[in-house]
Amino acid sequence: MNPQKSNTGLYYIIKTEGTGNTPNENSTITTYYKGYNTDSISFDESKPxxxxxxxxxxxxxxxxxxxxxxxxxxxxxxIPSKLAYANSTYSALRYEVLIFDVKLINVN
Incomplete structure (x- = not known):
C-alpha cells in the first residue's frame, strides 16, 4: 500500500477504515498502538x-x-518530527520520524 500525504506532512496508510464513530479534538479515545523509528526500533507499545x-x-x-x-x-x-516532538526540550525523539501502527478501539 502506498501512503497518502496530508497537507501538514503526515503520511498515513489506512488498513481498515472502521465503521463506528470518528474522533474529534474533544474526544477521548481508546487505542492500541506500537511506535517505532525508521530503523524499526520500537520505543513504545500499549497493551493489546x-x-x-x-x-x-x-x-x-x-x-x-x-x-x-x-x-x-x-x-x-x-509522522515527521515537526508533528511529533520537535518542539520538546526533553524528548530523545525530538528529531525522529516516528511510525505508529494503530487500532482505534473506542471513541467517547
Missing part, C-alpha cells in the same frame, strides 16, 4: 486492549491521523 487518551493530549501527527479513522479502524502513521 489499548489505552485511553484525550485527543488534545496527543502529538499533532497522531491526533490528525486518528481523525481519518472510525472505531475499529487500523492504520499506520508516518
Amino acid at each position: 486492549e489499548g489505552i485511553e487518551f484525550k485527543m488534545d493530549m496527543l502529538i499533532e501527527g497522531f491526533k490528525e491521523g486518528m481523525t481519518y479513522l472510525k472505531e475499529g479502524g487500523e492504520a499506520t502513521f508516518i
Whole structure:
C-alpha cells in the first residue's frame, strides 16, 4: 500500500477504515498502538486492549491521523518530527520520524 500525504506532512496508510464513530479534538479515545523509528526500533507499545487518551493530549501527527479513522479502524502513521516532538526540550525523539501502527478501539 502506498501512503497518502496530508497537507501538514503526515503520511498515513489506512488498513481498515472502521465503521463506528470518528474522533474529534474533544474526544477521548481508546487505542492500541506500537511506535517505532525508521530503523524499526520500537520505543513504545500499549497493551493489546489499548489505552485511553484525550485527543488534545496527543502529538499533532497522531491526533490528525486518528481523525481519518472510525472505531475499529487500523492504520499506520508516518509522522515527521515537526508533528511529533520537535518542539520538546526533553524528548530523545525530538528529531525522529516516528511510525505508529494503530487500532482505534473506542471513541467517547
